[in-house]
Amino acid sequence: MNQLPELQVLFHRFAIALALGLFIGVEREIEKAGTFAGIRTFPLISMLGCMAAMLNELFIPWTFAVILIIFAAFVLSAYRIVGSASSPGITTEISSLLAFLFGALVWWQMTYLAAALAVVTVLLLASKKPLEGLARKIGQQDIAAALQFAVITLIIFPILPDETYGPLNVLNPHDIWLMVILIAGINLIGYVLIKIFGPHQGIGLAGFLGGIGSSTALTLSFTRHCRKEPDLAADFAFAIVLASSIMFARVLVLAGTVNPELGMVLLVPIGSAGVVGLLGCAYLWFSQKGKAGQEGREHVKASNPFELWPAIQFGVLFGVILFVAKAAQVYFGAAGVYLSSTITGLTDVDAITLSISKLEGSSIPRAVAVQGITLAALSNTGMKALIAAIGAPALRRYVLPLFGAMIAAGLMVSFFLI
Numbered sequence: 001m002n003q004l005p006e007l008q009v010l011f012h013r014f015a016i017a018l019a020l021g022l023f024i025g026v027e028r029e030i031e032k033a034g035t036f037a038g039i040r041t042f043p044l045i046s047m048l049g050c051m052a053a054m055l056n057e058l059f060i061p062w063t064f065a066v067i068l069i070i071f072a073a074f075v076l077s078a079y080r081i082v083g084s085a086s087s088p089g090i091t092t093e094i095s096s097l098l099a100f101l102f103g104a105l106v107w108w109q110m111t112y113l114a115a116a117l118a119v120v121t122v123l124l125l126a127s128k129k130p131l132e133g134l135a136r137k138i139g140q141q142d143i144a145a146a147l148q149f150a151v152i153t154l155i156i157f158p159i160l161p162d163e164t165y166g167p168l169n170v171l172n173p174h175d176i177w178l179m180v181i182l183i184a185g186i187n188l189i190g191y192v193l194i195k196i197f198g199p200h201q202g203i204g205l206a207g208f209l210g211g212i213g214s215s216t217a218l219t220l221s222f223t224r225h226c227r228k229e230p231d232l233a234a235d236f237a238f239a240i241v242l243a244s245s246i247m248f249a250r251v252l253v254l255a256g257t258v259n260p261e262l263g264m265v266l267l268v269p270i271g272s273a274g275v276v277g278l279l280g281c282a283y284l285w286f287s288q289k290g291k292a293g294q295e296g297r298e299h300v301k302a303s304n305p306f307e308l309w310p311a312i313q314f315g316v317l318f319g320v321i322l323f324v325a326k327a328a329q330v331y332f333g334a335a336g337v338y339l340s341s342t343i344t345g346l347t348d349v350d351a352i353t354l355s356i357s358k359l360e361g362s363s364i365p366r367a368v369a370v371q372g373i374t375l376a377a378l379s380n381t382g383m384k385a386l387i388a389a390i391g392a393p394a395l396r397r398y399v400l401p402l403f404g405a406m407i408a409a410g411l412m413v414s415f416f417l418i
Contacts, residue, residue: 004058014050016111017103020118021046024099027125028092037092042099045071049103057107064104071100091128095121153181171319175358180315208246215243219384223391230394237398238284240388244381244406245277251353251377258357262369269374273381273410280402317351337364337372345376346383352376374414378407 004010025042037045048071056064075093098121105114124131162174222236229236248270256263324340332339337356344352353373360369385403388395 013106014047016114017046017050017106018043020102020106020114021099023118024095024122024125027122028095031125031128037096042096045096045099046103046106049100050107051103052100053104053107068100072097091125095125149181149184152177152184157181166323171323176315176319180312208242215240215247216380216384216387218243219387220391223388223395226388226392226395230392233392233394234284234287234398236392237388237395237402238281240384240395240399241277241284241402242281244384244403245274245281247349247380248274248277248377251349251373254350254353255357255373258354259360262357262360262366265366265370266373269370269410269414270377272413273374273378273406276406276409277402280405284398284402317348334365334368334371337368338375341372341376342379345379349376349380371414374410378410381406381410 005013021043022039024046025037025039028037028042029039048067052064052067055067056062075096079090079093098117102114102118105111105117157174157177160173160177162172164172219240222240226233226236252263252266252270255266324344327336341352341356353376356364356369356372356376360366364372381403385399385407388399
């Protein structure tokens, strides 16, 4: 028999167990409808779990297992009595078993784990309606997308060789596929946001989601709409500039994920261009506030966020750009990196951002890497300005000054201040 802890330690452990049970019990009390446990029962269950673990450790072995089995049988019996065909869920019953185990974890001095799991439990319990709404919106394509993402993440990625190949010894299949997973994950997050908020969103939210997904695609779409509805030019311009501003944040996330130190340095030049864009959005928002009604709503189409073939295409593109960036640096120095960044950035910012972030420190100096990624983002911004100005004359007076200011801010900070 182990020695009994001090009274203060006993009180501390049981108090934490009680608090965790109470935390879950409050949520269940709000939601319960014909269930057997609420705000009073859950704290008792957590303390029971803590007590069972204490008795097992200090006095009688196997006590915890016996009490857990008896308690599980009681919960099952309660469900058979309380449950009904109209309410067949066992969420409260499972939560009570978890509360019992959380109390035991507290006694076993795994308090942080118990607290974290209790928070996750309450989050899931409280998110019932949003999660049910999301489940109703999920179709076969969504399940297929999730399965394909799981395949490239859990099956393909672990078996790829983590070695460099090629003439310049720069192509690493493991690293290239990691970038594919990163891009697919970001696109999946944007898709989930669209599913949660629904297909019909305001133009501003469409701009935000477009920045997460593809700001260039959103610019093309809204430019086409603006030709049909020139009276909403300011609203469409707001969404286009917002998406482009969010794109700068996306660049920071990508670069910071691959190369945290480079991401911190990029925060100033990339952030300055993004902040200028957000200030422009604020101006457009307040200048047009109250003018647009329900007719200013845009339909956000939620298509399959992930397909295997486009992912492979991105991986090939990333590898090619990685090789081109390396070759440009070797044979042409900094000028080659700037040229490849500017040309590649016209159509795709993600691949060149990830490529330069990967090469920085080994073959590309940090200052050149910062300026190269900034040039890629700014050339992409210039392309979107050109698309909007040529595609919809009504957009020119809004997007050209704002995009021009964003480009000027990024160039000035990256080439003159850093």
